[in-house]
Amino acid sequence: MSRVTLSHDEIARYSRHLIMPEVGMEGQRRLKQGSVLLIGTGGLGSPLALYLAAAGVGHIGLVDFDVVDASNLQRQIVHGTSTVGMAKTESARRRLQDLNPHIEVTIYETQITSANALELMQPYDVIVDGTDNFPTRYLTNDAAVLLGKPNVYGSIFRFEGQATVFAPQQGGPCYRCLYPEPPPPGLVPSCAEGGVLGVLPGVIGTIQATEAIKLLTGIGEPLIGRLLLYDALAMHFRELKLRRNPACPVCGEDPTVSELIDYVQFCGIAPEAPQIGAQYVITPTELAAWLERDDRPFLLDVRNPYEVAIANIPGTDKLIPVDQLPERIHELDSAREIVVYCRSGVRSGRAVELLVQVGFRKVKNLEGGVLRWSDEVDPSVAKY
Amino acid sequence: MAITISIPTALRQYAGGNAQVSLEADSVGALLRGLAELHPGLARQIFGDDGQLRSFVNLYVGDEDIRYLQGEATPLRDGEHVSIIPAIAGGSR
Numbered sequence: 001m002s003r004v005t006l007s008h009d010e011i012a013r014y015s016r017h018l019i020m021p022e023v024g025m026e027g028q029r030r031l032k033q034g035s036v037l038l039i040g041t042g043g044l045g046s047p048l049a050l051y052l053a054a055a056g057v058g059h060i061g062l063v064d065f066d067v068v069d070a071s072n073l074q075r076q077i078v079h080g081t082s083t084v085g086m087a088k089t090e091s092a093r094r095r096l097q098d099l100n101p102h103i104e105v106t107i108y109e110t111q112i113t114s115a116n117a118l119e120l121m122q123p124y125d126v127i128v129d130g131t132d133n134f135p136t137r138y139l140t141n142d143a144a145v146l147l148g149k150p151n152v153y154g155s156i157f158r159f160e161g162q163a164t165v166f167a168p169q170q171g172g173p174c175y176r177c178l179y180p181e182p183p184p185p186g187l188v189p190s191c192a193e194g195g196v197l198g199v200l201p202g203v204i205g206t207i208q209a210t211e212a213i214k215l216l217t218g219i220g221e222p223l224i225g226r227l228l229l230y231d232a233l234a235m236h237f238r239e240l241k242l243r244r245n246p247a248c249p250v251c252g253e254d255p256t257v258s259e260l261i262d263y264v265q266f267c268g269i270a271p272e273a274p275q276i277g278a279q280y281v282i283t284p285t286e287l288a289a290w291l292e293r294d295d296r297p298f299l300l301d302v303r304n305p306y307e308v309a310i311a312n313i314p315g316t317d318k319l320i321p322v323d324q325l326p327e328r329i330h331e332l333d334s335a336r337e338i339v340v341y342c343r344s345g346v347r348s349g350r351a352v353e354l355l356v357q358v359g360f361r362k363v364k365n366l367e368g369g370v371l372r373w374s375d376e377v378d379p380s381v382a383k384y
Numbered sequence: 385m386a387i388t389i390s391i392p393t394a395l396r397q398y399a400g401g402n403a404q405v406s407l408e409a410d411s412v413g414a415l416l417r418g419l420a421e422l423h424p425g426l427a428r429q430i431f432g433d434d435g436q437l438r439s440f441v442n443l444y445v446g447d448e449d450i451r452y453l454q455g456e457a458t459p460l461r462d463g464e465h466v467s468i469i470p471a472i473a474g475g476s477r
Contacts, residue, residue, distance in 0.1 A: 043474075134473045157472040158393045179471040181439040196474060229469070234403075240447045240469065323397055 004033045004058070010102055014056050027217040028056060032102075034216035035059035037124035039112055039140050041092045042066070043201030044130030044154050044208065046078035051209040053096040053103055057216065060096065061124055063108045064088040071384075075198035112136060114260035117143040126212050128152045130205065134182035135263035141166060141175035142260055145250045150222075151175070152211045154204040159197050161204035161230040164242060165211050165223045168251035172224035177245035177252075182267045200232050280352050282364040284376045287339055291315055297337035297364070302351045311370055311382040313341060322347045325354060334360045341366035341373070343384070385410055385462040389419060391426070392470055398426040412445065413456035415466060430468060440471040 006014070006028060017023040017031075036057050038045050041064045052060055068079045068091050076088075083091035089107035096105050108120060112131075117139055121127055127144045129151055131137055137155070144151035150167040153175065166174045207228065214220045227240045249256045282290075290297060299315055301308065302322040320328050322342065332338065338360070342348040345368050352365040366373070374381040387409050391399045399405060405422065409415035416437075420427035430441045437443060443450045444467045450458050460466070 132474055134471070137473055155472045156474045160393050160472070162469075162472065178442065179440045182473075183438070183440040183471060227469070238447075238467075240444050240467070241449065241452075243449065243452050245451075 004029050006032065007102075010056070013100075013102070017055070022219050023217060027219065030217050031056045031213065032058040034126070035061070035124045036126045036128055036212050036216070037061040037063065037121055038128045038130055039063050039136065040130035040132065041076075041078060041088045042072065042130065042132060043075045043156065043196065044205040045092070045128075046076045047202050047205035048128055048130055048209045048212070049078050049092050049096055050099065051206060052212060053100045053105070055209075055213055056100065057103060057213070059104045059106065059124070061106045061108065061120070062089045062092055063110065063112050063120060064092075065109060065111045075196065075201050077202070112139060114139060114262065117260060118147060121147055121149060124149070126150050126152060126215050128154075128208055128212055130154060130208070133267075135267045137175060138182060138266060139260065139263045142250050142257060142263075145174050146258075146260070150215055152208045152215070154201075154208040156196055156200050156204050158195055159200060159232040161200055161232075163204050163207045163211070163223065163228045163230075164226060165215070167222070167224050168244065170222075170224055171244070173242045173244040174248060174251040176250045177248045178227070178242055180245075180249070184268050197232055200230075203230060203232070280356060280364055281367050282339055283367050284373045287366055287373075288377045290339075295337070297339045298333070300332070300338055300340045300351075301342070302340055302348050303342045307343065307384075310384045311374070313370065313373055313381065314378075322351050325351055329355070329358060332360070334362070336362065338363045339366055340364070341369050343369050344371050345369040385460060385464075387415055387460050387463075388465050389415065390465070390467040392468055392472075394470055394472060395426060395429055395468065398429050399423045409460055411456065411460055412443065412450055412453075412458040412466070415460060416443075416456065430470075442469045443467070444469060 014028050017028050018025060034057055036052055038048055041049060041062050049060065066088050068083050068086050068088055070084055072079060078092045078095050087109050089109045093105045093107050112120060121143055127149050129137060129140045141151060145168055148169045150165055152165050154163045166172060168174050211223050214222055225242050227242050229238045246253050299317045301312060301316045301319045302325065304321050308319060340348040340351045340363065345365060348365045348369060352363050355363045370381060371383050374383045385408060386406055389405045391402055391405060396403060407415055407418045409418055430438060432438050445453060445458055445464060
């Protein structure tokens with residue numbers, strides 16, 4: 001029996017929970033006594049934080065180091081136009097305390113790392129993974145396994161989502177049982193590169209919130225050992241079986257990981273930006289001047305065709321999406337000076353690396369892509 | 385024996401944009417070889433240099449991971465559904 005009590009105000013607020021026997025006073029007290037740490041207050045973290053606060057989870061911790069950007073508001077509904085430019089943790093805290101002043105919200109405006117993860121997670125009952133990159137996902141998994149805490153997992157890409165609960169202490173698998181190693185960087189595009197349907201994190205984040213509430217109250221069948229897959233376009237839910245891997249390096253019978261490691265290195269991400277030499281890069285201002293001259297370079301866009309409709313650099317000579325480049329290299333003339341661009345300079349950096357590998361020497365990557373071109377040369381080009 | 389393979393969004397660009405591919409195969413191994421022949425670009429994404437499935441890609445027959453069936457020797461029945469499920473990390477920052 002939980003010892004916390006509910007005030008008359010709280011009883012009125014939570015009455016729709018209290019009149020259900022599955023939750024009732026006992027379940028609501030458990031929620032109030034419970035605590036959840038949200039890693040990330042972005043697309044998944046937004047609906048998560050809102051529903052957990054509304055449900056009366058007594059203590060919510062928020063970890064994020066990012067600030068609210070206008071492009072977040074298409075899906076990150078805990079933030080608002082009035083908090084653009086504010087730290088996401090503070091923006092979310094204000095909204096949550098307005099939604100429910102009876103709960104405690106602790107914010108950590110920091111990046112979760114191997115140095116602070118265990119300390120951040122220690123005070124909380126349930127960990128929720130709403131991050132956006134592989135190093136943080138492996139870090140969150142390993143730290144939760146080491147601390148014996150359930151990890152409510154969700155991830156999204158474009159129109160597809162995955163959700164499950166990793167809880168080896170309850171007999172289920174962990175993230176490493178499912179995927180022992182991350183994909184090499186660049187192979188699987190991020191949301192920033194690949195885009196995401198704004199309502200998708202709402203669906204997956206709300207499923208995660210449901211699972212966190214079930215874990216805290218102890219009701220229902222938790223999503224342990226099952227991977228829920230959601231396809232928004234087909235409007236299709238499926239479930240796959242997940243099994244604990246006895247050879248898992250973290251939660252297996254003979255674990256080899258007993259402390260947190262360097263996850264950036266584990267995920268093969270170089271600490272420095274693309275490894276191409278200075279002779280293969282050009283700034284927007286340099287390119288603008290060069291395009292005015294008679295010896296102007298050949299300007300190659302390696303984005304996707306639908307991005308051209310949003311914004312492009314005037315004078316572009318050719319469009320070859322970066323994924324088609326290996327098969328279409330023959331369309332380029334290695335004797336000519338070529339400048340390659342994309343939205344931010346990442347894909348064009350990969351394109352330049354590829355071209356250099358196959359023998360191109362007069363090729364340059366436009367640093368910062370369309371975004372920096374808009375900032376430094378032509379503000380009439382839209383940033384997206 | 386016609387087998388349907390679901391291709392996840394992240395890998396469709398390597399499979400001619402298809403969400404599903406149908407192939408004749410009587411085992412997971414035969415299916416993978418057929419798929420590699422049909423879409424070599426997709427094969428480069430999901431198999432390592434050693435020809436094994438990469439460790440961030442799982443293959444399911446129905447709702448079971450082939451690692452807990454008989455791997456590539458897992459037999460396939462007509463109409464069976466195979467899914468490629470890669471790790472995705474997005475949480476949308």
